[in-house]
Amino acid sequence: MARQVPPGDFAGTSPVWLRQPDDANELIPLLWSKTARKDDDGILHVGGVAVPDLVADVNTPAYVLDEEDFRSRARAFRDGFAGYDVYYAGKAFLSVAVAKWVAEEGLCLDVCSDGELSVALRAGIDPARIGYHGNNKTPMELRRAVAAGVGRIIVDSTDEIDRLASIAAELISTGALSGPQGVMVRVTAGVEAHTHEFIATAHEDQKFGFSISSGSAFDAASRVAAAEALHLDGLHSHIGSQIFDTSGWEVAARRVLALHARIATELGHVMPEMDLGGGFGIAYTTQDDPADPADLAAQITKIVTGECSALGIAVPHLSIEPGRAIVGSSMCTVYTVGTVKQVALDGGASRTYVSVDGGMSDNIRPALYDADYSCSLVSRRSDAAPVLARVVGKHCESGDIVVKHEFLPGDIAPGDLLAVPGTGAYGRSMASNYNHALRPPVVAVRDGQARVIVRRETEDDLLASDLG
Template sequence: MTHEAGWAHAPGALRGPSWLREPADPNALVPLLWSSTAHKVDGELTVGGVAVADVVAEFNTPAYVLDEDDFRARARAFRDAFAAYDVFYAGKAFLCTTVARWVAEEGLNLDVCSSGELTVALKAGFDPARIGYHGNNKTYPELRRAVAAGVGRIIVDSFIEIERLGQVAADLGTTTRVMVRVTAGVEAHTHEYIATAHEDQKFGFSITSGDALEAVRRVVAADGLELLGLHSHIGSQIFDSSGFEVAARRVLALHATVSTEVGVTMPEMDLGGGFGIAYTTQDDPSDPAQLATEMSKIVEHECRALGIAEPRLSIEPGRAIVGPAMCTVYTIGTVKPVALDGGAVRTYVSVDGGMSDNIRTALYDADYSCTLASRESQAPPMLTRVVGKHCEAGDIVVKDEFLPSDLAPGDLLAVPGTGAYCRSMASNYNHALRPPVIAVRDGVARVIVRRETEDDLLATDVGA
């Protein structure tokens, strides 16, 4: 997909969005949208040295294909660009034991936000001291387990949680390191559901209301809690540093206030992240080196203005590591032209997955692109909507895409940029079986998360 001028086609054809136009070469990939090893050979998509047709022959569709080299390279890029920071991989984006090991091997830390994610991390042998634990409603058993496991930092999100965590520390006779999550009142330019620093939402303590400072005071006063610093997160799918500049100014001002009014100099600060990726060519993500330069300058400038020492910083790249490293491969089941008012035609292309393996289009109105992955085609392009097989009109995978007009049942389609939140948010809606995750590298494909079976569906159905 491209963001150039709109297109005009044959009479009766449907016009796409103004930014969508026919691809210059329908058999080529747009590198920005794909993992680094992805390319086409005679129209066939290859990732990690493995033809996706061969992946499908062995593992069927739908399937998530994860480019290990690309994942590792993106992890290293953030680690090296933010060498003076602690970089935390977002377990919620996608986590399994294999990926947790990759994260550890590439020198990153890990964020988890549930007991289940912590279970996976510990099963993988991840050092708990390098784990941060998020969440706005962590229960006593969850906190007790995290503290007992030696989790390196717990990000507290409410006064109740501070009290609860203090009780856990007392019961276990230990001290746990704490960060206080604050809301800086910044409106991130992203979807409402993934903007997290404005006042009217569930996360964090408001700086403006004074709750953030009061939370700091309570942590300092609690036995068994060691105040590590403040945590700020303005949202995700963010492409520039302007929001971070405003947030950093407000959070660092609170950091200075804590020093003068509470008498505590906090050693660290987490600036969040949530850096954006390219789902279509409308998106223009920044590279890690650029982000590191801009964010470091912001912090340096603000600390100098406040006359305070720079705390050790942490960031959370979010989807930016795993998102572009994975694509989803589907098999086309039906191709159906639908006549619309005015004589226009939209072609609906149905695949064998849908909202059960990628809910983001329905949930966030997210845009994706796709490509014919199994063969070359010289047929003229047609504007299509790629939809799933579920019993929902909103079961859309790709809202608008040009695909060859000779598409047929049995062809393979691949959707890039599905590494973040697609498998993590996958469901059994309509009792669908969640797809496998196939890691590819150096011409070898291996299952790291197997496909669910009907026995898995029935395993929790105890009957009556």
């Protein structure tokens, strides 16, 4: 849901949800990690570490990851969804350190590439607690996953089912696999969640999963159930991303559970599990109002148990896959201001354009999804009146926008530090070397200590694969 707030004195030039603040120095706690605060001098501290001191060591741009915030959000999903398996969706952000935190907090891990699996295995994650997604897993990737003992593979095509059945049978025959490979069938329930078109993943016209309405999902389940080297664990449904209410899950659960019941009746196979995916939203701006994990769990559990009761079937063991909802708000990105200029707008208003030393290479979401973010001056306190600003990157693209709409102090100047909250999900994961930029480091902070868990790329890294 969205919070409607007055547009202040900038009606027509800023969105209705953006409130002109009385004090541009204030942080909005909803948007930041739990340990983030400003001192009396306007200096941002995260995890007990002063951000200007941190970036003095690692330079900018830099991702700052609040370890205690990450762990507390992981625990909130673990405890709120007690009785479920909670899989952290590694695609949001994954490193060896983060994978270890996930395991230490009692979560499972979802990966969707061979590279993500490599990180998980290096971190020492129990392979039985790993789920493997992807719509085009290669034979090499499947073989490695099965041989490693990955607990469940979520299949996405008949080609993959046949490929996986052949590989599993071969490994069983050689003794490399002790029994059938656990499989879930990804289905599309025909539900289009209230989200951006490119991240709505349960409507019919898209690349993921088997359609329930067309019958291909039942056929796929039948195919898996008939393969001796595979075990049909259950159905998997994911309806989209950045979702704030449970209405989409209600419709999806009804359709998925009806298929679950049909498979039990017609195939004689009672699947023990069902995965409802992820997509839980976070607050990027004041228009976002995320739900508490325990409240989400209560609502989703009520939906599933009600549908199972109506169908006369037992409730399967449930799992979910939060990624953004755990890491998104745990991280902020810190930039240094390079230039400031005024741009005239219609009606006599103006906007302050603030250019920073990063951009779409470290956060592609504004350009890719038209995503909104917030930001704050974090290196000093300012008594200047707030001005409407747009924070832009340094890349050679007009769409290289970091924050489309924000009120910043009117004396914002080159050399100031800005921090953008909510960048934990997909910032570093989708970062690129566009314009041959070096991808920024990830610095974990906790209890007054900072440690680099992913170092900044170097020029040697950039040129290592260029054979000249």
